[in-house]
Amino acid sequence: MPAPLEAAVPTADTGTARPQQLTRDGIPGWFFKVDQEAFAHFLTEQSAAGHTGDILELGTYLGRSAVLLGDHLRPGEQLTVCDLFDSEAGDADNAAEMTMSYRKTLTRSAFEANYLTFHPRLPVIVQAPTSVLADRRIPDGSCRFVHIDASHLYEHVAGDIEVARAALGENGLVALDDYRSEHTPGVSAAVWQAVFTGGLRPVLLTPMKFYGTWGDAEELQRVLLGRDWRAGGYTVDEDAIAGARVVRLKYAVKPGAAQAHRSAPRRLALDLLPPVATRATRRLLQALRDRRAGRPAVRTGWSRAG
Numbered sequence: 225m226p227a228p229l230e231a232a233v234p235t236a237d238t239g240t241a242r243p244q245q246l247t248r249d250g251i252p253g254w255f256f257k258v259d260q261e262a263f264a265h266f267l268t269e270q271s272a273a274g275h276t277g278d279i280l281e282l283g284t285y286l287g288r289s290a291v292l293l294g295d296h297l298r299p300g301e302q303l304t305v306c307d308l309f310d311s312e313a314g315d316a317d318n319a320a321e322m323t324m325s326y327r328k329t330l331t332r333s334a335f336e337a338n339y340l341t342f343h344p345r346l347p348v349i350v351q352a353p354t355s356v357l358a359d360r361r362i363p364d365g366s367c368r369f370v371h372i373d374a375s376h377l378y379e380h381v382a383g384d385i386e387v388a389r390a391a392l393g394e395n396g397l398v399a400l401d402d403y404r405s406e407h408t409p410g411v412s413a414a415v416w417q418a419v420f421t422g423g424l425r426p427v428l429l430t431p432m433k434f435y436g437t438w439g440d441a442e443e444l445q446r447v448l449l450g451r452d453w454r455a456g457g458y459t460v461d462e463d464a465i466a467g468a469r470v471v472r473l474k475y476a477v478k479p480g481a482a483q484a485h486r487s488a489p490r491r492l493a494l495d496l497l498p499p500v501a502t503r504a505t506r507r508l509l510q511a512l513r514d515r516r517a518g519r520p521a522v523r524t525g526w527s528r529a530g
């Protein structure tokens with residue numbers, strides 16, 4: 225891993241640049257350990273097996289997942305990322321989603337600065353709605369891995385899945401974020417529609433992501449289970465969906481851990497919430513602590529947009 229360099233990232237509240245020692249985990253985003261490990265495992269094993277191909281990411285934000293994808297490029301392979309960054313969304317629902325979750329912190333230049341902290345060259349950047357990729361600018365069958373993590377709206381995700389289907393080569397893998405979150409029913413609908421009517425085969429489910437293929441799901445599961453995940457502190461379970469096996473992977477919760485670390489649920493909530501909501505949560509928790517300590521009240525508010 226290259227030594228961290230001075231990098232420009234937006235500050236939590238103002239979006240202005242400040243220098244700091246940036247680490248991969250210091251990049252704001254929603255890409256958590258279990259998925260970092262699953263991405264790294266699949267991509268490493270693909271390379272080890274001589275499976276070459278490009279990598280595509282729809283929805284990049286400040287680069288937390290793109291930086292890891294870039295780690296796995298082999299000579300001749302290309303990473304393409306597609307994101308609106310600071311551009312306008314094409315429709316009102318998408319614009320509302322952008323305002324609520326990303327606008328305060330996201331700029332293309334902040335992404336580029338973050339990415340260049342860890343890699344010598346930028347990926348190919350498509351700054352546009354992911355729907356532009358329906359023009360097949362990503363050559364059919366050229367990719368080995370596609371990460372879909374952009375709009376949460378059903379119509380958009382259904383289109384993104386079609387892009388992935390055309391772009392992926394034999395036994396290529398697609399990872400879809402937020403397939404089961406309460407606030408993203410459109411993603412769930414698009415994912416399970418692709419499974420039941422579009423030939424997408426589930427490979428792996430983590431708390432945040434669905435992994436699937438239009439190729440040989442059992443082979444990919446063999447690759448996945450080639451690692452002893454339990455020894456690394458994960459739980460591994462198997463389910464069947466309409467007769468097809470799917471693996472589930474997540475962190476093991478040790479008995480008594482919740483008692484021993486009373487702040488664990490709070491830390492988990494802070495980890496899982498979008499950064500803007502996290503800031504609001506921190507302010508709320510601080511206000512409660514102040515009240516308990518008898519300190520004067522400071523105005524606080526709760527909103528998804530922080």
Ligand SMILES: C[S@@+](CC[C@H](N)C(=O)[O-])C[C@H]1O[C@@H](n2cnc3c(N)ncnc32)[C@H](O)[C@@H]1O
Pocket residue numbers: 252253254255282283284285286287288289290306307308309313318322326330352353354355373374375376380
């Ligand atoms: C959840 S964030 C991506 C997080 C990132 N993959 C990570 O792991 O940190 C979603 C991103 O999708 C982008 N986005 C939302 N709607 C989009 C659309 N229709 N087309 C392209 N990008 C979109 C947003 O700008 C935002 O950067």
